[in-house]
Amino acid sequence: DQQVKQNSPSLxxxxxxxxxxxxxxxxxxxxxxxxxxxxxxxxxxxxxSISSIKDKNEDGRFTVFLNKSAKHLSLHIVxxxxxxxxxxxxxxxxxxxxxxxxxxxxxxxxA
Amino acid sequence: xxxxxxxxKFRILKIGQSMTLQCAQDMNHNYMYWYRQDPGMxxxxxxxxxxxxxxxxxxxxxxxxxxxxxxxxxxLRLELAAPxxxxxxxxxSSGGGRLSNEQYFGPGTRLTVT
Numbered sequence: 001d002q003q004v005k006q007n008s009p010s011l012x013x014x015x016x017x018x019x020x021x022x023x024x025x026x027x028x029x030x031x032x033x034x035x036x037x038x039x040x041x042x043x044x045x046x047x048x049s050i051s052s053i054k055d056k057n058e059d060g061r062f063t064v065f066l067n068k069s070a071k072h073l074s075l076h077i078v079x080x081x082x083x084x085x086x087x088x089x090x091x092x093x094x095x096x097x098x099x100x101x102x103x104x105x106x107x108x109x110x111a
Numbered sequence: 112x113x114x115x116x117x118x119x120k121f122r123i124l125k126i127g128q129s130m131t132l133q134c135a136q137d138m139n140h141n142y143m144y145w146y147r148q149d150p151g152m153x154x155x156x157x158x159x160x161x162x163x164x165x166x167x168x169x170x171x172x173x174x175x176x177x178x179x180x181x182x183x184x185x186x187l188r189l190e191l192a193a194p195x196x197x198x199x200x201x202x203x204s205s206g207g208g209r210l211s212n213e214q215y216f217g218p219g220t221r222l223t224v225t
Contacts, residue, residue, distance in 0.1 A: 004153065032212050043115070043201050043216030044154070089153060093212050097142050097161075097205060098169065101153030 003027045004092050006102035014110050019077040021105050023090030026071065030092040034099070035064060035075050038087045047088070048075070080109045113137055115217035117202050123223045124192040132187040132220050134202030142205045143185040144169075144214065145177065147198040154201060160185055192224045 005024045013019045021035075031052040036044035050057040050064045050073070057064050063076045077084055090102040118133045136143065141162045146154040156169030160179040174196060176188040185204075189196060199221050203214040 002153075006153075009151070034212060036216075041218070043203070043218050045216065046213045049212065091153075097212060097214075098156060098159065099154075099212065099214065101146075101155075103151060103153045 002103075003030075004090055004100045004102040006090055006105050008105050009103070010106045010108070012108045012110060013080045015082060016079045019075075019080045019084065019107055019109070021075040021077075021088050021090075021107070023073045023075075023102055024071060025073075025092050025100075027092070027094065027100070028071065029094045030100075031095055032093045033064070033066060033073050034091045034093075035062075036089040036091060036101075038089065038104070044089055077107075080107075082109050082111060085109045115202055115204055115215050117200075117217035117220050119220060120218070121221045123225065124189075126192060126194065126224060128192050129188070129190050130192070130222075132189070132200055132202075132222075134185045134187065134217060135183050136185075136202075136204040136215070137183065138204060138206075138215065139182060140204035140215075141182065141207050142214075143179065144203040144205075145175070145185070145187045146201045146203065147171065147196075148201065148219075149198050157187065157200075189222075194224050196222065197224045198222060 034049040035047040038044040066073045087104045091099040115136045144159045145157040158177040160166045202217045205214040
C-alpha cells in the first residue's frame, strides 16, 4: 500500500523555466514532508522540508507548498538549471524518523 | 568528514549465498537506517536503529538481519540470498530530535542475486 505517490514519472523543462513536481499522500497522520534529490550512482540528498503546521517553505530556488486538505504537496524550482536534472523523491513521516517515499520523478532540464 | 560510507559498491551473489553489507557514519548520529530501492519504486525501509544496541524492523525486513554494536556501524546481513533481493541498498543516518527526519544517505550497494 503506497502511502506517498508521485504520479508523474518524468518531467522535461527548458532551462530558466519553472519545474513543478507533485506529490500526493493518503495517510492523514503524516506531519512532516521532505524532498530528496538523487543523481545516478549516488545516494539521495536532502533538499527541503515542510512541517504540517506550515503551507509554504522556501530555500533559494526551491519552494515547497503543502495543501493538507487535498493531501498534496508540490516542489517548485525557479529558475531550472541543468544541474537540477536528477530524480526527485517526495517523503513523509508521522511524528517520527521513519520515512515513506514516493517512487520518484525524473527531471530533465533542456538547454 | 566522509559522511555515510557503504561497501561494497557492487556485488553478484548466487542463490543461497550470504553476505554482509557494511555501513559506517562519522557524524555521531544516533539514528541509522537500511533501505532498498527496486526499479521504478521508492525506497523501502528494511531495518532501523535509534542507538547502539537497539534495532527494529521496518517495512520489508524478511530475509535480512542487522546489528548495531557501535554508534558508527550498522551492517546488514543477507542470509540465503534470493533473486527477490536483487536491488540497490542504501544506508542512511540522522541526528535526533527535530533533525531526525533529515537523513544522510550513503552511495548505495547494487546487489544482483542469480
